[in-house]
Amino acid sequence: MTGRARSYNTEGVILRRRNLGEADSIFTVFSAREGKFDAIARGVRKPRSHMRGHLEPLTRSQLHLAQGRNLDVFTQAETIAAYRAVRDDLDRLALALYCCELVDRFTVERAPQPLLYDLLNELLEGLDSDAPLTIGRAFELRILSLSGFEIQLSACALCGSRIPEGDTLFSAMAGGLVCDPCRPKAETGRLLSVRAIKVLRFARSATIGQFAGLRLDEALEREVQRALADAIRQVLDRETNAGRYVDSLARPLRDTGRTAAGDVQWSPPSGS
Amino acid sequence: MADGTSTPEPIQRLIEAFHRLPGVGPKSAQRLAYHILRAPEQEARALSDALLDVKRRIRLCSVCMNITEQDPCTYCADERRDHTTICVVEQALDLLAIERSGYRGLYHVLHGVLNPMDGVGPEDIRVRELIVRLQDGVAQEVIMATNPSLEGEATAMLIQRLIGPAGVKVTRLARGLPSGADLEYTDDVTLARALEGRRELV
Incomplete structure (x- = not known):
């Protein structure tokens, strides 16, 4: 897509999020016009981020992006449907x-x-x-x-x-x-x-x-x-x-056979 | 990364060890390795001791799954704390944040959060241990203090479903506007929840 403008608007559903570094996240968006793409939201994990709530997975949002060197960067986001139920x-x-x-x-x-x-x-x-x-x-x-x-x-x-x-x-x-x-x-x-x-x-x-x-x-x-x-x-x-x-x-929680005490091997929290 | 023929094997091994750490690229790994090489021996020994100590001496509390040196951990062993309330958090760092807020009950650390998209299910986090722990009937309330994200909400809902039959009250941290927020930029879900949870000014 060489003809893409330096910044563009598109509507899309957020499919998933991956954390990047200290405060950024990469979101996979499925957009009507652009198809599926990944883009970065800078500082979105800080408590005062303006975009955080509008970029939750399963949200349908109006997005504004700027073309980046590698991945495009979100500049604005506004919820169209949050599918709260x-x-x-x-x-x-x-x-x-x-x-x-x-x-x-x-x-x-x-x-x-x-x-x-x-x-x-x-x-x-x-x-x-x-x-x-x-x-x-x-x-x-x-x-x-x-x-x-x-x-x-x-x-x-x-x-x-x-x-x-x-x-x-x-x-x-x-x-x-x-x-x-x-x-x-x-x-x-x-x-x-x-x-x-x-x-x-x-x-x-x-x-x-x-x-x-x-x-x-x-x-x-x-x-x-x-x-x-x-x-x-x-x-x-x-x-x-x-x-x-x-x-x-659908099934009851299985006993994974882990012993609680003395078990030092634990999996780290995902995405950090 | 430098090839094995020109770099002596011990240095190469150290570079590779650093490279495996999160956020460390090949160049940083090289710089760290050469820094250790130049540093006095005590510094290298202190680092290696610290690395081994953390693996040898730190374990999970058998009650709350928090990371601890003694079992049960200081929170669980403290009789002055409120043993009828358990605050469930995603990771040990969240526990410290809750502790700063003035909460003086007990905790349960899940060491993760449900993440359907990445295949992290209920059996991959410490949910079962919480269920087992509730069977003694001491706890009256479980506070779900997972993050207000999709994954955190999913985890809270799952735990509520699993421990609902046990007759323990399950509560959720309030959701709403953070201090210093702009209403203009707030998303609909947050704003709707803030409205639901509004308080009378007194």
Whole structure:
């Protein structure tokens, strides 16, 4: 981007923060016009910083930046939407952060993706009102297709023949549903029920708001979630940090076998 | 960094050791190493003793996880302190800050904060130790004094969820405007919380 002005305005969602030195932070922003980028906020960890609250992760802000030698520098920031209800609920917060991590991992720097930007804000708005947490599934499916990894749901991912109505094998490696004759060729997969396939098909064309209206029972949601998790793992080739965190909220705290007394090995606080 | 063939091996090793420290680049590491080389032997010995002492003599208090030389630490062993209140902080430095404010209860140091994006979960910080500690029923109130950041709030919410069933009161430090702030630049969340927590002037 050589044609960029020395300073510019852009709107974006803050995806994550990393601390830098004594009082600075680097923020990863997902912007409608600029795509994903990192920028530095100077002195933002001092108590009197003007920008601090406007640059919290999950905030949608109007940003003013000056071009820097390496990374651009924030000069002003003002909140557009703080998505407060998301922050006040542990499960909503975890899902929102998981989706932000997906955006971070599925995008490359400075490549604008306006549709994905809208999708992220739709999700955050949903979580900020009373939409069920299942909208995370719609987000997963849509980010896959917006990034060019559309899951094949109508025809067989291997031979292209029409999939008859019924429980069908879903193979993340093949890229979608696999018809019965092709089943031996798909290396791994899981059997999806007709209902789960219908949910996925609906999510393909529905907005987040429409998907929020869909009532999914727990078993069905888990089925859809596992299939999508397979597909995402296939693309990213790793687990997401926030995804692991979401899982850890669901189970009781494990005994890590650490003894309290005399244990001098402790992990330092992150980011310092 | 200088290559191993021209720099004697002990110096090279020292340079590499310094280089591993946070915030020390290759040039600074070299300067520090050569400074030690020129310095009198006592200075080098004092440094190495201090380094080893901190690893040998400092441990975590078995009660509150604060860093300490004796176990339990001076805060936990002090009978004059209020043993019914536990203030939960992210790191040992935060404890010192709270202590300066005049608080005279007990502490619990988490040694970290939940950070979903970096994969720091409840099992990576000292949450479990807090839960175990609350089982003796002495503590009546747990004050969540994690930072008012996304990560700090997430940690506070998690702990509240985990110890809620134990019947202990969980409170959170007030959030609002810092001294010397400008309303004009204050973000919406902070301002909204400041309004919620407003006080009658007396």
